[in-house]
Amino acid sequence: MNRDAGYFVENTIILPFNDLKASEQLLRKRASELSAVILEPVQGGFIPADEEFIQGLRKVTEELGILLIFDEVKTGFRTSLGGCQTVYGVKPDLTALGKVLGGGFPVGAVGGREDIMMISAPHGGRDILSAGSKEKGKDVLFHSGTYNGHPTVLAAGLATIEALESDQTFEKLVERTQYLRHQLETVYKRHGVEMQTIGMGSIFNIVLINEPVKNYRDLQKGNTSFRKIIDQELLKKGVYTKPMNRYSMSTVHTEEDIARTAELHEEVLKKLRR
DSSP, X not given: OOOOHHHHHHTOOOOOTTOHHHHHHXXXXXXXXXXXXXXXXXXXXXXXXXXHHHHHHHHHHHHHTOEEEEEOTTTBTTTBTTOHHHHHTOOOSEEEEOGGGGTTSSOOXXXXXXXXXXXXXXXXXXXXXXXXXXXXXXXXXOOOOTTTTOXXXXXXXXXXXXXXXXXXXXXXXXXXXXXXXXXXXXXXXXXXXXXXXXXXXXXXEEESOSSOOOSHHHHTTSOHHHHHHHHHHHHHTTOOOOTTOOEEOOTTOOHHHHHHHHHHHHHHHHHHHO
């Protein structure tokens, strides 16, 4: 059945990120209407959830029989090798992963509870494409895709995991990320510009505000127009970051790259301050 966008808007409830009390009130009030809560544990890839929020959300969804789904497309293998769920110690019912799973190749994956996953498994005559299928699609979720189980993509993904696990590669990546964040914060402070870096693992963003940032609404309080100008000036100097977007560190970024990035931020701030 075809549905327009309005249908999904009307049948979706938006929970306030990092506000457990308000979220729990909404969930309890509408529990009979809800099937799942879907969220990025790190909103936008750089605003971490409070541990209390994630733990509380898991507890109340389990109590009410509502599925908890983590979108770890941005955070899988970037916040930790086990994703945000290992950082917070929370096991969602389903997890979605994106191309980071394939080392950059086009791939996606969904994993989770066996009873949920088996709904789409072609077993016991449940494959709706099989000749003579008795169930004829009843209570079966058909799932297919061009890249499902693609051997080249999966080989690249396995190689990525092995590389990150060896010789403390991931730990060193996080250390370099923290060092870059510290260098940038030092530069901005030296020029009297309100700024903080927020993020987790190897991803972060620059926010031109000193107040706590708990959700995307808080970002609007920052000096977004100045940040955009800074990003545009950095692009001219070879720092290729999408204006207003987050920074994603890579294993190939060196200490020289970090030093050069901080140096160019300094040059841009000097120019703009003049």
